[in-house]
Structure formats: C-alpha cells, structure tokens
Amino acid sequence: MASSSTYIRYRAPELLAPAGTLDAFLAALDAGADAVYTGAGAFNARAAADDLTCEELAWACEVAHGMGARVYVTMNIFVRDDELGECVVLARRVLDAGADALIVADLGLCRRLRREVPDVEIHLSTQAGVHAAAGAVLASEQLGASRVTCGRELTVDEIGAMAATGVEIEAFCHGAICICYAGACSFSARRRGRSANRGDCTQPCRVPYQLVDGVGRRVDARDGDLLLCPCDYLSAGHLDELVRSGVGALKIEGRMKNPDYVYNVVSCYREALDAAVARVNAAESGANATAATDAAGGDAGSDAAGATEKTVRRLARSFNRGFTDGYLTGRTRANLMSWERSCNQGVRVGRVIDRRHEEVLVAFEDAVDAGDTLEVRFIPGPNTAKDAPKRWPMVPCPVDAAEGDRVWVRCKRKVEVGAQVNLVRSERLIEVARERVAALRAAGQDPASGRDDAAGHRAAERPLSKNQGASIRGEAGDAACDAASVRAVCIVDDPQAASDLLDGCYPDALLSWRPQGLDVVPAVFEHRLLEADADAWTRLLPALGVVLDEVSREGDARRQRDLCRRAAFVVCRNLTQVAYAREAGCVFEVASPVTAANGETVQELSRLGARCVWLPEEMGEERIEEISRTLSGGVRLAVWAHGEARLMVCEHCALTAEGPCTETCLVCPRRLAPRLLVERDGSRLPVAVDALGRTRIFDETLLDLAHAVPRVISAGVTELVYDLTKLRSRVELCAKEG
Numbered sequence: 001m002a003s004s005s006t007y008i009r010y011r012a013p014e015l016l017a018p019a020g021t022l023d024a025f026l027a028a029l030d031a032g033a034d035a036v037y038t039g040a041g042a043f044n045a046r047a048a049a050d051d052l053t054c055e056e057l058a059w060a061c062e063v064a065h066g067m068g069a070r071v072y073v074t075m076n077i078f079v080r081d082d083e084l085g086e087c088v089v090l091a092r093r094v095l096d097a098g099a100d101a102l103i104v105a106d107l108g109l110c111r112r113l114r115r116e117v118p119d120v121e122i123h124l125s126t127q128a129g130v131h132a133a134a135g136a137v138l139a140s141e142q143l144g145a146s147r148v149t150c151g152r153e154l155t156v157d158e159i160g161a162m163a164a165t166g167v168e169i170e171a172f173c174h175g176a177i178c179i180c181y182a183g184a185c186s187f188s189a190r191r192r193g194r195s196a197n198r199g200d201c202t203q204p205c206r207v208p209y210q211l212v213d214g215v216g217r218r219v220d221a222r223d224g225d226l227l228l229c230p231c232d233y234l235s236a237g238h239l240d241e242l243v244r245s246g247v248g249a250l251k252i253e254g255r256m257k258n259p260d261y262v263y264n265v266v267s268c269y270r271e272a273l274d275a276a277v278a279r280v281n282a283a284e285s286g287a288n289a290t291a292a293t294d295a296a297g298g299d300a301g302s303d304a305a306g307a308t309e310k311t312v313r314r315l316a317r318s319f320n321r322g323f324t325d326g327y328l329t330g331r332t333r334a335n336l337m338s339w340e341r342s343c344n345q346g347v348r349v350g351r352v353i354d355r356r357h358e359e360v361l362v363a364f365e366d367a368v369d370a371g372d373t374l375e376v377r378f379i380p381g382p383n384t385a386k387d388a389p390k391r392w393p394m395v396p397c398p399v400d401a402a403e404g405d406r407v408w409v410r411c412k413r414k415v416e417v418g419a420q421v422n423l424v425r426s427e428r429l430i431e432v433a434r435e436r437v438a439a440l441r442a443a444g445q446d447p448a449s450g451r452d453d454a455a456g457h458r459a460a461e462r463p464l465s466k467n468q469g470a471s472i473r474g475e476a477g478d479a480a481c482d483a484a485s486v487r488a489v490c491i492v493d494d495p496q497a498a499s500d501l502l503d504g505c506y507p508d509a510l511l512s513w514r515p516q517g518l519d520v521v522p523a524v525f526e527h528r529l530l531e532a533d534a535d536a537w538t539r540l541l542p543a544l545g546v547v548l549d550e551v552s553r554e555g556d557a558r559r560q561r562d563l564c565r566r567a568a569f570v571v572c573r574n575l576t577q578v579a580y581a582r583e584a585g586c587v588f589e590v591a592s593p594v595t596a597a598n599g600e601t602v603q604e605l606s607r608l609g610a611r612c613v614w615l616p617e618e619m620g621e622e623r624i625e626e627i628s629r630t631l632s633g634g635v636r637l638a639v640w641a642h643g644e645a646r647l648m649v650c651e652h653c654a655l656t657a658e659g660p661c662t663e664t665c666l667v668c669p670r671r672l673a674p675r676l677l678v679e680r681d682g683s684r685l686p687v688a689v690d691a692l693g694r695t696r697i698f699d700e701t702l703l704d705l706a707h708a709v710p711r712v713i714s715a716g717v718t719e720l721v722y723d724l725t726k727l728r729s730r731v732e733l734c735a736k737e738g
Helices: 022-031 052-066 080-097 108-115 133-143 156-163 187-191 236-245 259-285 287-295 300-314 429-444 466-476 495-502 510-511 526-530 534-543 554-565 575-585 599-607 619-631 654-658 706-715 727-737
Strands: 014-019 036-038 072-073 102-105 122-124 147-151 168-175 210-213 232-234 249-252 345-358 357-362 373-376 394-396 405-410 420-425 487-491 519-525 545-547 571-573 588-590 612-614 638-643 644-650 675-678 683-691 695-698 719-725
Touching: 014 168, 014 259, 014 534, 022 036, 022 052, 022 259, 022 429, 022 588, 036 052, 052 072, 052 080, 072 080, 080 102, 080 108, 080 599, 080 619, 102 108, 102 147, 108 122, 108 133, 122 133, 133 147, 133 575, 156 168, 156 236, 156 554, 156 619, 168 236, 168 259, 187 644, 210 571, 236 300, 236 373, 249 259, 259 300, 259 429, 487 638, 495 519, 495 534, 519 526, 526 534, 526 545, 526 554, 534 554, 554 575, 571 575, 575 588, 575 619, 599 612, 599 619, 599 654, 612 719, 619 638, 619 706, 638 706, 654 683
Parallel strands: 014 036, 014 249, 036 072, 072 102, 102 122, 122 147, 147 168, 168 249, 487 519, 487 719, 519 545, 545 571, 571 588, 588 612, 612 638, 638 719
Antiparallel strands: 168 232, 210 675, 345 357, 345 420, 357 405, 373 394, 373 420, 644 695, 675 683, 683 695
C-alpha cells in the first residue's frame, strides 16, 4: 500500500450547472458552480428555452470569469447545410462575448468549426452518443473534442474506463432522464412532427400508455400508466466513487428549470462534492487508519450516509419525479421508473393524522414555512366513495412548522387519515434564490434587456443556396450517380432468409419494392445474432453485412470488435463502433444515431473511412434529395426504403411494467411474445426487447419510400435499405389468431 508521502490526491470534478435564463445563470454562480452552460441562439437542444442574448451573455461571462467560473454555450442539435454558416457566425459571436467553449453534437459542425474557428474549444455533446473508451479517443483525436459528455446510462465503472483514456469526460450527476439513448430518439419527430434531434422534443415518454399482448389484452400490472417515464437522475450517494473515477466534470441537467431550482441543486452538490473530495483524499492519505476504523464499526461510513440522506431531502425540495441511481449501479429494473407521475413529486414532510370539515391535522416530520405548498397524497380507503377525485389537493401551509409540530391545514377536498403530505414548493428557496440573484445583479451593471434577433432566430426551412452547395460539391467531386451501381441492403431476421438472398432467391415482397436489376446484399441486425439460432448466423457472417446496435458500451466491445473482423461489412451506429471498425481495418458504413444531417457530416464520416453513409430515418424526401444533390455523388449515400420505423432504443426493459424481471432475457416468455404500447388515441406501437434487455419501440406506420426511389436515385442515392424483419408480421399474425 502506498505510503502517506506518495498517495494519490484526487481533485474535485468541475461542477457544471444549467442556465436557461440570466437569473438562473447568476443563481448557479452564487451557489458555487465551477462552470455554467447555457444556450445563446436557436441551435441548441432546448428550443423552448428563453436563452441569453449575446449582450446578456457578454455580461454574464464577465461576472462568471470574475468569480473564477467558466461558461459553455450549447450548439447541440443536428443542423442542416443551410444553417452551418449561421452556426459559425453565432459561434464567433458567443466566443467574442467571452464563452470558453461550445457544446456540439453535429460532426459536420465540428468539422466546419475546426476549419473556420481553429482555436475553438469543442465539447462533444451527449447527443453524439459516445458510451465507451474507444469512442472518446476517436472524438478527441479525430473530431478535435477536448471533452466528451457520456450518456446517462453508464455505470460508475464505465465512466471511469472512459476517463482512464486521458480524454476529459463529463458525466451527468442530477436531473431529468430521457428514457431513450440521447441522439437515438425519433419518436417526437415521427409521431408528433417535431424533432428531438432538432431541440424540439414533445416528450412522448411523459404521457400514459397501456402495454398489451398480440390480441390486445392489457398486460401491464403497475398502478401507474407512465410506462416510459423515468425518475430523475441522482448521484449524491456516489460522489466518492465518481471522484475516484477521474471524471472531469459533473453536469446538472435543467436549462428549463427556474432559478430557485438551479440555486438549490447546485448548492447541494457543491457542499456534497467538496465533502466527498475531502473524504476520498483523507482515506487515501490515511488508508490504514480508515480501514481499521471501518472494520471496528466506526462511524465514518454512517456519517457519509447521513450526510447523503440530508442532501437528498434538500434536493427533493426542488422539482423532481422521484430519484434513481439505477444507471450508476447498473441496476435499471423497475426502480428506474416513475410509473405514476411525470410532474413534481416533492419530498415527504408529514402525514394526515386527523380530519374535520375542510381541514386536516398534519403531523410534520420535517420543517416547513408559512406559504409553502403542500400536496396531500390521497390514499383511498375501504369506505372511499367511488366518485372520489383522483387528483391530490395542493394547499398552502398556514404557519411555520418544525419537525414534530401538528398543524391544522385548510383542505376542502375530503382525504383519508394516513395520507402522506409532501412539500412541492418551498417559498424560502424561491426567496433565497431571488435575493442572491438580486445581489449579483447589483454588483454590476445589468445588460440591456433587448433581445437581438441574431441570438434568438431559428433558421427558416429554405432551400440550399448555390454558394453553400458549391462549397461542398467542390470537395466531394461532381461525379454523377450511376444508377447501375445502386444496390439494396436487405436486412432479414432468420438465417434461411439470408441464405436465400445469397442464392439469388428473393421474396415476392422485395421484388415488388426494388427497382429492376438492383444488386441485393443481405444483412442482419446485431441483436438478432444473440438469439437461439446464433450458430447458423455465425456460419453466414463472412457473406453478410451486420447492422450494429445503436448502443456501444464497454460490455458490447468484445462482441462488436469480433463482428468487425468477421462480417463482410458492418454498419456502425455509434462513434465507438467507428473506432472499432477503423481498428479492424474492415469495410464499414455509418447510420444513425450517428446522424448525418448535412453534407459536412457525410464528408467527415467519409474521411474517417466510411464506404457509405445512411441518412437518418426521420429525414423527409425533400431533405434526402437536397443533401444528395449537395454531394453530387462524391460519397455513397443510403436511405431506408422500406421497413420498421424505429422510434427509440432504451436500456430499460419496458416489460418490467408486467412485473418483476426474471433476469433471464434470452428465454423470457414476455420477450418472446408480441407486445405493443397503446397510446391514448388507440395507436399501437410494436415493442421488441432483445436478449440484452434493451427495448426498441417502433412506429405503427411502416417506413416506405418506394414511390420516391427513382427520385432519390436520380439525386445521388446509391444504396437502398430494406428492413425485411418479421416483427410486424408476428404481431399481426398473433392478432389475427386471437
């Protein structure tokens, strides 16, 4: 064991706070944030945020730098060709205003920024989907990223493995969770017409669903029907581990949150993180003494646990959907989810012990202030009327109350004795944040309140200009697409179908879709190779393409590296997989969630070695033609011509809504039977869970570009993707048999 003179001294990760408004920005600084991230224009993943004007940003940067804090500006949506120029202009403006770095997801924008703003510091957004060490190294060495934000789904060990590469890693530590892997969600775009990848998510994961089998019988067994709504991310109990992991920054989610939320959460994590660093370094410098104390039943561990409990209760006084550390621990079963509510759950502060006409007697277990909003969580009893309202009443606390106090609270709605009482709005937190922000504003001259169009303007949908198109075409070359070189990649889900395709035996359905004379290449989804017929697939691999999974974590590395070596070609759907393919020297193509929304991204992927780039499934026909003509045949492009439209991929198994998980995914009877999510309007969305327990949700409507195939080929598309897997036919067959 290292002596006290040679022990490792751990530094505190940067505490990175959100700000959607100037007041939230100032609240974050006063609460102790080391850095603040904010939007300053249209090109960020919170379209509904107010954002800062460039004038406000300049003032905020001056205040932040005066307090020793850094400022990062988010430009983390996937942008179109006609927006790249505006993005670069905005980047220069925010950097001139004092921003220290840009948070970017789009590879084409990274490429353009490296070329036109060479000194820019780029942080790769979580939207880019890097979940493992090899992807972080590729982002640093090839994309020019000085920091990589990893996904929320990773465990502490996985975060540590990424940090061990020497690339600075930023990890989330608190806030809302998207149930879908970041950058991999097309749900809002396909079902609601507003793209999450463009910063305009309609949050389809926060609304009710039913889970039914193939004949329409409801199978979910939870009290709530929010089957895709996760609790909020909480790392307060894992800060010691995260400090030891070497992570460079801990990021709080919440650019849509109020200043009081930002102030409370940042101050809680500031205090807890400083304490964690002190504990870790104390343990490192006196490891023997610490071990002896713990072995003897000392209270060092209990003190830390007690501090964490207090921190969590303080955090819960701000907006939350309940908390989970399931991703950090690798236990992501039912405890990940907030089945009953997607709104603020607050924190328990007491219970109802008596009632009388329009009043309830509350026994308080924690202090509250006069004016705080209390929510009485109604518990139906055996004598509860059938028409009793479902909605829980929210009432103001009439007086200050300490722990142990009993207070009569006015409540017109009839509720049962024993009902839990939660604090859902703290007036003191709001007032403290307001006072602290006012003090910071008074310390310097406020920026003008006018909001300039350049910062708030979202680029209109308009055709590509001649000059913008020419700059990319000149780099790509002007070779026209040769229709004879167009081929069809046909994805099948059983080895016999793959063998038939290799032998030139095509199903009637394919013959009706594909243009005459199209060369056909069989392929298979990676997760299909994990099923019971894996041996049959293995024999076919040298002649097949493999469409790798959307996810690439450390646990997937061995399998995906092996597929890169053995398959005829692979389709990479994650930057980590691109790193594996380059390492193996294999033929590879690239598809979303590595999102090619513009010609610059296509060029960048081609530079990395991609033979063909598949355009995103959510991209419309006009955009496909636009980007194809922009490149004019310089790079091979593919489009999804027919098949299942994937809405999202989740680490969480949606079938846990039926009851506890058996931990036997490969033979799980639920997984092997048809399952569909039913929306409130009756739409039925097929659900598939793979052998790793990951959920994929599909649209009710098939992708079908058959009518547009001649046009997109004429525009320059050289590859058509036909998904011939049988998920839908299995569901429909079971429905008919029922």
